[in-house]
Amino acid sequence: MFDLFNEILSTLKKNRLRTFLTGFSMAWGIFMLITLLGAGAGLKNGIFNNYGGQAMNRAEMWPGRTSMPYDGLQVGRRTIFDEKDPDYLKDELDEISVISPTRSVWNLSMVYGQDYISTSLAGVYPEFNEIDKIKIIEGRNINGADIKEARKVIVIHKRSAKSLFKDVDPLGKYVVITKIPFLVVGVYSDDDMSQEPSSYAPITTVGKIFGTSTGYSSIAVTIDGLKNVKETNDFDLKLKTKLAKKHQYDPNDNSAIYYWSMWKQYLEMIGVFSGINLFIWIIGIGTLIAGIVGISNIMLITVKERTKEFGIRKSLGAKPSSIIKLIIVECLMITGLFGFVGMLFGIGAVELMNVLIKPSTDPDDLQIFLNPSVNLTIVVAATAVLMLAGLLAGYVPAKKAVKIKPIEALRYE
Numbered sequence: 001m002f003d004l005f006n007e008i009l010s011t012l013k014k015n016r017l018r019t020f021l022t023g024f025s026m027a028w029g030i031f032m033l034i035t036l037l038g039a040g041a042g043l044k045n046g047i048f049n050n051y052g053g054q055a056m057n058r059a060e061m062w063p064g065r066t067s068m069p070y071d072g073l074q075v076g077r078r079t080i081f082d083e084k085d086p087d088y089l090k091d092e093l094d095e096i097s098v099i100s101p102t103r104s105v106w107n108l109s110m111v112y113g114q115d116y117i118s119t120s121l122a123g124v125y126p127e128f129n130e131i132d133k134i135k136i137i138e139g140r141n142i143n144g145a146d147i148k149e150a151r152k153v154i155v156i157h158k159r160s161a162k163s164l165f166k167d168v169d170p171l172g173k174y175v176v177i178t179k180i181p182f183l184v185v186g187v188y189s190d191d192d193m194s195q196e197p198s199s200y201a202p203i204t205t206v207g208k209i210f211g212t213s214t215g216y217s218s219i220a221v222t223i224d225g226l227k228n229v230k231e232t233n234d235f236d237l238k239l240k241t242k243l244a245k246k247h248q249y250d251p252n253d254n255s256a257i258y259y260w261s262m263w264k265q266y267l268e269m270i271g272v273f274s275g276i277n278l279f280i281w282i283i284g285i286g287t288l289i290a291g292i293v294g295i296s297n298i299m300l301i302t303v304k305e306r307t308k309e310f311g312i313r314k315s316l317g318a319k320p321s322s323i324i325k326l327i328i329v330e331c332l333m334i335t336g337l338f339g340f341v342g343m344l345f346g347i348g349a350v351e352l353m354n355v356l357i358k359p360s361t362d363p364d365d366l367q368i369f370l371n372p373s374v375n376l377t378i379v380v381a382a383t384a385v386l387m388l389a390g391l392l393a394g395y396v397p398a399k400k401a402v403k404i405k406p407i408e409a410l411r412y413e
Contacts (some may be wrong), residue, residue: 009347018298023338025294026386033284033382034346034374040280042353044273053267057097058131059236060220061243061259067255070248079256080215092242095235097224100128102160103206104217110199111176112157112164117159120198121177122217123206131220132190134200139171139186144201150204155186159198180209222265229271233262274278291386296393299331303397310402320402327398328391335387343379352373397399 063079086099103123111121129141137158146153154175161170161184174181182201190197226232240259244251310323353372 002132008051019334020304022295022298022302022390023341024334025298025332026390027338027345028340029288029291029386030379031344031349032347034343034347034379036284037374038281038346038353038372040277041374042272042357042370043276045372047269047273055133055222056266057223057226057264058220059223059239059259059262059263060218061239061260062218062258063215064248064255064258066249066253068250068253069109070250070253072250073370077249079249079351081217081219082215085216085219085246087242088246089219089239093235093239095223095225096129096221098127098222099219100221101203101216101219102126102128103210103230104198105206105210108177109302110160110164115164116197117160117163117287119156120152120196121206122198122200123203124200125203128200128220130389131222134188134190136186136188137171137250139184141186141188143199146202147204150208151202152180152205153184153185154182154189155200155315156184157199158187158189159197160199161187178209178353185308189216222263226263229264229267232267236261236264268300288382289387292389292393295335295386295390297322299327299390299393300397303327303394307404311404314402322396323402327394329393332387335390339383339387343383346379347374 028224047250061081063081065079066073066075069075081101087099090096090099090128092126106120108119108121109116124142125147126141126143134141134155136155139155140162141155142374143152145151154177156164156170156175164170164175170187170215173184175184176182188200223232226235236259240257241251244253245259247256313323314320350372357372
């Protein structure tokens with residue numbers, strides 16, 4: 001075996017350019033596949049990371065005004081979400097798993113000492129956190145006792161806390177909104193980049209202080225069991241039809257309520273990235289095929305050039321199997337070495353992306369590119385395919401060459 005390797009190395013040294021071109025086509029194919037897959041994964045991770053602050057299967061609706069006549073009723077009527085709507089929707093639509101109305105008030109001033117900021121106040125139930133998934137970083141969230149007793153407690157955003165309290169711990173302090181003190185019980189962080197992040201209080205408290213004549217500001221839900229865009233569209237239509245029936249407006253009137261489905265948006269984004277992934281695979285496979293063609297052509301030329309050598313070996317008593325073994329081991333050495341080099345450089349390129357494109361440490365910042373990575377199983381499988389192609393490319397012509405009689409092989413040009 002040692003003599004075999006020495007002989008192969010001697011042959012490779014005599015044909016350095018051919019050896020390099022054979023290996024480079026393979027290394028380049030592996031490198032490009034890893035780099036493209038890593039970049040695609042980084043883009044996908046970055047985009048979907050921005051949805052991390054909310055439940056993916058959420059939807060939300062807001063009241064509007066009718067723009068179409070219905071059953072003799074005038075145009076321009078305001079739709080009002082009342083206290084019966086959440087139970088009505090939950091009973092009528094089995095797909096809804098969690099439902100939480102909100103009462104919101106905008107353009108408020110929040111005061112602490114001599115400092116003040118502008119904010120909006122959202123009255124919520126504890127279930128709202130299952131939908132919006134705000135991250136409590138200090139203190140606690142709104143709870144059932146707050147709702148039942150209509151306590152004047154508030155959860156504020158970390159930017160609000162920094163603006164009002166500076167380096168003072170905000171928990172247990174009182175802020176004043178419309179001359180009414182609210183006890184700060186929690187501080188949260190989310191992906192909201194607005195200059196006036198919302199503050200949260202019990203929905204019963206907001207209702208008592210700011211009135212309930214206008215009903216709920218919005219109703220948020222989470223939806224289960226919808227597997228694709230078509231099923232989501234069917235559910236959206238069913239929900240709008242149910243609301244139209246209860247509030248007496250035309251189901252085709254898109255101004256009566258405003259509806260937004262993150263789940264539908266998420267499924268559409270999945271479709272987009274499936275297309276991007278398919279495009280990456282087409283390019284990657286095309287590159288691999290180019291590598292396979294390159295290896296095949298060069299190995300075919302190599303075997304043809306050595307046909308006379310094979311004839312001499314056979315005339316000296318070499319068995320056909322030993323000649324084929326020589327070619328196969330040579331192929332394995334070239335494809336194995338350069339395949340590893342391609343993997344190494346590809347993984348290095350992905351790691352370089354991680355270093356050069358650093359994600360923001362601020363959870364409030366949007367991410368575009370995050371944690372590029374590639375499935376090692378795919379990389380190894382692609383390398384194995386190229387190695388197998390190289391072996392077949394060398395084996396088939398070598399098998400034909402060793403079948404030639406020594407005298408004919410010696411005459412072969």
